[in-house]
Amino acid sequence: DMQMTQSPSTLSASIGDRVTITCRASQSISIWLAWYQQKPGKAPKLLIYKASTLESGVPSRFSGSGSGTEFTLTISSLQPDDFATYYCQQYKSHRTFGQGTKVEIK
């Protein structure tokens, strides 16, 4: 079974900080990786697909990179609206989510 491992589990940061979240796949998934943002009590929102393509309407401060088994989500300058939990998801073989990274206020 495919496993997705995110790090860190929790990240404390301040407004304006550059933030990086890592996601590792247990086997190669090429570029078939998406990132979602979820706020408390809300449904997940698609941010990035194909590892690095920004979904329409997503601010350009979000970026994704990687291929194979290692991927990153970067927020270049953290804004108040960005405090949330972020999930990676592979869609090469069925679907598998990472365990999530909570970005909280420092």
Place this chain on the structure above:
Amino acid sequence: EVQLVESGGGLVQPGGSLRLSCAASGFTFSSYSMNWVRQAPGKGLEWLSYISGSSTTIYDADSVKGRFTISRDNAKNALYLQMNSLRVEDTAVYYCAREANIEGATLPDNWGRGTLVTVSS
């Protein structure tokens, strides 16, 4: 506007059954694959099941294989999840999610607000 509205959640005893529904609107339902995803209280997202637009392809996570069954009725624009032999650990918010074909592959792009299932005696 894409709308997905889940229903059918509630309190059920261990060993019991429940059928969740997801009403879809704002898009041609039969042209899209669909998923069920759940989230236990305070936990992460867990993908459960996938069904293609014509119901010819179904995938299930190992954690629910043999207990949960995904199905759809394209005439009613509805997605279903039949859940049997429910366990306390199945307590979660259950989301339906549409799969969109984006640049050569499909992935979940729109989600409902979820319905809460509580399994407890």
